[in-house]
Amino acid sequence: MISWFSLHANRARLYRWITILGSFAAVQLLVQALNAAAGFLLVRTMEKPDYAWFTIANGMSAALSILSDSGVGIAVTSIGGTLWEDRASLKGLVHAALRLRLKLAAVSSAFIAGISLWLLLRSGAGLPSAFGLTALVLAPVWQVSTTAVFSIVNRLHSRNRQLQVADLVPAIIRASLTAALALLGGLSPVSALGAVVIAQLTQYGIVRRQVLALLGEGAPQDVEGYTARIWKMVHQYLPSIIFWCLQGQLTTWLISVFASTREVADFGALNRLGIIFVVFGGPLGQFFMPSFARTSDRRRLWKMAVLLVACTVAFNAVLLFFAWWQGRWFLWLLGFKYTHLQQELLLVLTGMAILNLSAIVWAMNNARAWIRRVWISIPVTLGSQVLAAPLFDLGSVKGVACFVIVSGAVQCCYAFTVCGLGLTCPERVHAG
Template structure:
């Protein structure tokens, strides 16, 4: 093999081994928690996880995801990367003031009819707030390692922290202390360990300025702004099945949807390919191979998806064995959740190409929102969301609508060209605004 091909194979093998091990440990831990917790306790744990995902998206607003594309070929300029990291973390800190109180009110009204103990409600809410406070480190210190292809270091950290979470939950189970609250706080500690470790691993790759450079902040905002409404919308969409069941259903329904979501975690490994392999591949392309590469990937995904859905339809018990006896009757639901995951993966891959090529426009964001909203409103009006099956079917329809919108967005963007040319920012001055004392302390 040529040296270039050898390098690509090595990256792919590192990704498959590292990501597979990290996600495998997380999946195993999640499945064990699913088996260890009673249905009511697991409904609490699943709902809290949904809130964590929603709040993280509301705090980040996609700024962490802009770093790879905006850095482009300037990967060896540590000050460039550092300015983006500092600017993004400062914006995340500011968003906490608005997002956390809003989510706390939303959480209260959603859970008050579920008859949870007050102490459980409070401790779970505090775990949500704590997790989103520490998750910013993981969000912003992942990009430098990915840019420099330090996948071994990156996955070593993920594997060790996943192993910590698994061992900690097992010890709690053996002591008889495993509950929704204790499991949620183990997650908080795991997220904090991951973030601190990633930051330490980036010390020689990132030089963060003592002050935030407003020019970098403006560039990140300008790049991400058209996609912010879509990110907030999709953050809610990702958890809407659980939220609808929590609002109109019962603890059992929440537990069933959350349990099926564990099956959906199989796609987490596949979705990681987008950020680690697909995005850098398309970001460095000179533009001449984008369409060919995209359709090659689409063909591969369609073949694999058809095989996976067919296997699940013929042998649903294989996947249901992972969930345990409490969820053995969800035979048809598991087929729909796999179909939803396959559609979602293809949609995510298409979005990754759009992001890597800097093809984000206001128009394309609202096309996505409109199509998904129409599909969901139509489903709720004509079918209704009264059971886990209906919630999952609505998720499939939403994923299909989003995929159609993203395909349109991609080819609209390719025809129009990138909205931001990174070359014009090659010599950005390092003018800056000082952090407040509180912001500096939090950032440091």
């Protein structure tokens, strides 16, 4: 090791990687901090009915983004990894991806629009507000889709600085607009979602300018061929993506249907604390998972898996301990309207911790392609939810939180089962 450090080239290479990773992590933490600040400002400033409607609309926006992708991003990353240096081919791949995303966005928009209007009207939003919020959900769908595809091009070329700019500037704009609206007393569900849309359009403009210059002026190559290849992969991923997209919004939809706007706002506010898990999980996805995917030594693979699970469990345990010991610190972030949610806080964070652990284990499974029987997780999850639903009051935050804990525990157990088989008998779960 000492001899390795004695070489100037090795020291320079290490310094360069530390600088890259350090700057990337710092920017990502700043982006998450800005998003968290904007989110907590909304919780503290908006009245509960207003925040409930914003929660529903924001959830619809996230669902629309996932459904509009439906595996296109995975396909572009996979195919683009072999041709990213060929401008004409890469441009053809991008054109094919945008063509498919436009079709998926059109179908998804019709589906999301109906659900959005129904949930908003059911939660007490007036017809103008329901239509206005739904329109803001649908309006930037093409720009968001284009941003997602173009961002993959930046990642394929390892353009870290451009990726940082495209993440940081919209976060600053959204946080600034939210703060200005709060100071001027103009913060409403429509204006808050409008700030999100402006940030999305800003990101679209930045990424479009970055990538169009990279693709060049030449004609795209083999668009039809790449369309067929992308669609083939999308067809394989689509059922599970749709399922997990709906799962991601299930709790918001359940409490919107069975509870009042007060409970919807309470649950949405507590979910804002999920940013803590995002900050923890982000660096793992960027730096740890690629190394886990490349490792060929079985003993090192076991060590990495055990270390990652142990660190995740330790992080979750410490967080839950502080929530139990000093829950008022967390609730202070949400404002005085939510100080009564001490018990609910611990339950919601417990559900998030279980889902966070499940997500980390599934990320390991995906990194190693241990996904041959991943479809089994769908009936397993649905079965556990059908059995759990009658046991809890889905019209209360406590009931929905307990429902998430039970469902998440089942998902986590299955994720560990697949991971264990992958570590011991990879041929039984490997996609290939």
